[in-house]
Amino acid sequence: MINIGIIGAGTVGSSVIKILKQNKDIIQARAGKSLIIKTAVVKNINKKRDFEDVIITDDVDKVLNDKDIDIVVELMGGVDDAFEVVKKALKNGKAVITANKAMLAYHRYELQDIAGKLAFEYEAAVAGGIPIITALRDGLTANHILSIKGIMNGTTNYMLDAMINDGINYKDILKKAQDLGYAEADPSFDVGGTDAAHKLLILASIAYGIDAKPEDILIEGIENIALEDIKFAKEFDYTIKLLAIANKVENKVELRVHPVLISNKKMIAKIDGVMNGISVVGDKVGETLYYGAGAGGDATASAVIANIVDIARQGKASPMLGFDKPLEQNLKLVKKGDIRTKYYIRFCVANQTGVLNSISEILSKKGISIETMLQNQKDKNRANLSLSIYECCEKDINEALDKIRELEFVDENISKIRIEV
């Protein structure tokens, strides 16, 4: 028998309790043991809950100091408080399961050290119900990982999908996503890319053993995608996705989250609506892709319970972040400004001679070459000038765009979307 304490009984916690009851037959046949939720820690102890046979408390120590409890499931969220709770659970010798991506984005290496030989699992922290942690940590161990490209935020994928397929503009679709409960009242965590970045950092540790914080990596959101950019994308058989990318370039690793233009033919481009998908390329296995629900109470609880079963089955689990000892040759993070990609750029310019010349001169001075160009009349006096440019580094294109922005016949708002090949 395994006794479990849950800290935080919101959407996911309630689903864990519910599913352990509803699917008790198959879960216990798979685990070979009875899995009992002994105690749930909640914020508001007066709220009515349907948790039969579970002790409800608002005192976290009722779980942390209970010698009968084998596994602590942390679902309270937030970074600092959760970190303290989890540390104490580990110090008290308990296995820990968490769905807390923000905490892991900041504290995963400290937690690995503290956990030592104790099981510390977090399948639910990345891409909800998709068993991507298991796949990357246990399924692809033969490979040097060449790249990870993931749609790891369902809200933004839903929004981009509607903008592209139904022509809805950013503001309207954001409101709709909020009405449907996909986006929070403050949506910045999703649309700004932070949520996806937290997940990327976790995967990058498993793939590369690389320690980085959200502040260290390039993060851009979807707030500035305009319908005019979408029109361009469709014309060239691209779609637009918010991708979280880890890319091995020789002995360095790029980590970045930003919207991309990507060919509709790529598997990752085919992931629609609120779904998540992660493409992982290994040097031996080639491309593998994992698809499923990235959020929602039941899907996330499915991952939490998989970890409970793992721990129930095994004495010793895989190393928390996938490495039993460090790589001999440590991989370094590529600096933000040194990241190289292709770009699509759209300028809104006045209809006058010399415009293209001035722009291309500035680009050329930075060593940036134009690949394709498309000009569309916007109104009587202005035109949209859309360029795709060959691979160049972040720093150079930003400096060039700052100069171009100073030209009097160019609008300040310049669209810049990376092209993923």
Place this chain on the structure above:
Amino acid sequence: MINIGIIGAGTVGSSVIKILKQNKDIIQARAGKSLIIKTAVVKNINKKRDFEDVIITDDVDKVLNDKDIDIVVELMGGVDDAFEVVKKALKNGKAVITANKAMLAYHRYELQDIAGKLAFEYEAAVAGGIPIITALRDGLTANHILSIKGIMNGTTNYMLDAMINDGINYKDILKKAQDLGYAEADPSFDVGGTDAAHKLLILASIAYGIDAKPEDILIEGIENIALEDIKFAKEFDYTIKLLAIANKVENKVELRVHPVLISNKKMIAKIDGVMNGISVVGDKVGETLYYGAGAGGDATASAVIANIVDIARQGKASPMLGFDKPLEQNLKLVKKGDIRTKYYIRFCVANQTGVLNSISEILSKKGISIETMLQNQKDKNRANLSLSIYECCEKDINEALDKIRELEFVDENISKIRIEV
């Protein structure tokens, strides 16, 4: 240090040896141990091989009776001889890894009994480099599995893709697949569906704890797909895939392998070329999908090595077939004739009155209802009559078609392809 003996050093075995050397840095950092291929058993000991530091022998007992060897990797293929070798390895207390789907299709439950607490792993046996065994056995344990739908044979997926997208007929694309090395000189194992059926049986054990042999299940290949059927498919925004399907219907499970017409909008329909993909629907997690290379030396070796790392990391692995104890309520296999699906049927008929009436009368007597109908002139005297019919059972449609086949104005060759919704 873990010592490994490999039995069978063909394409996959050679890749295992090569990758363990090439990616030694990352594999050993992940496993925390040195992984040494001590001995390889080969058929022809005189063939020159590039296996430095590996003992080459043609005597299988040099591996099975070597007390230093911890893990036996069986890559010899075939059913009976491999089964004897693997049994002996387990009796000698060795962990076993196999890529042998045919052996598992027949002997997996006996092997599970013999293995007992010893590790017995087989990630490479299903869908090559895709970690689908890990996903299903460890990642989705919270769920009752509602269905598995897989493209698990790359050869046939490549062929169907070319027939649909390039209009190449079956005979020509089979020859091309053979020239490219995708299909064997005797291609019946691939095109007839047996290969996919072996893999399906393995997955069905993990999902449902169901014991069945290839003979027990419905298996049809792609040999009879005609370009006229493909034309129909395209007209209605379907594609054609050879799917291996496990479907839970109340307390029973359907297991079947056959071509299907499936909407292009489904994720599984988007898997092109030689790639494999498996869609798994859980009652809690919803649909998840796994995509990657299903064959090839390096991709398959990637899965074998993942199992080696698993065993090196852990004392005790997950239960071989995913269940530590049987399900209380055993699931039963649906009889072949009782399987219910929708169908597309194409008759080639003479141009005369009363044809449709005779056909629809026979169908109607069996309680089979027509959903849509399309008639195309084939030549001056004959027409193609394409029907889609509502869900009915295998036995009824087969009996109806036997009667229709007797009608003098209907050609003997009737196309029958199930429609997957």
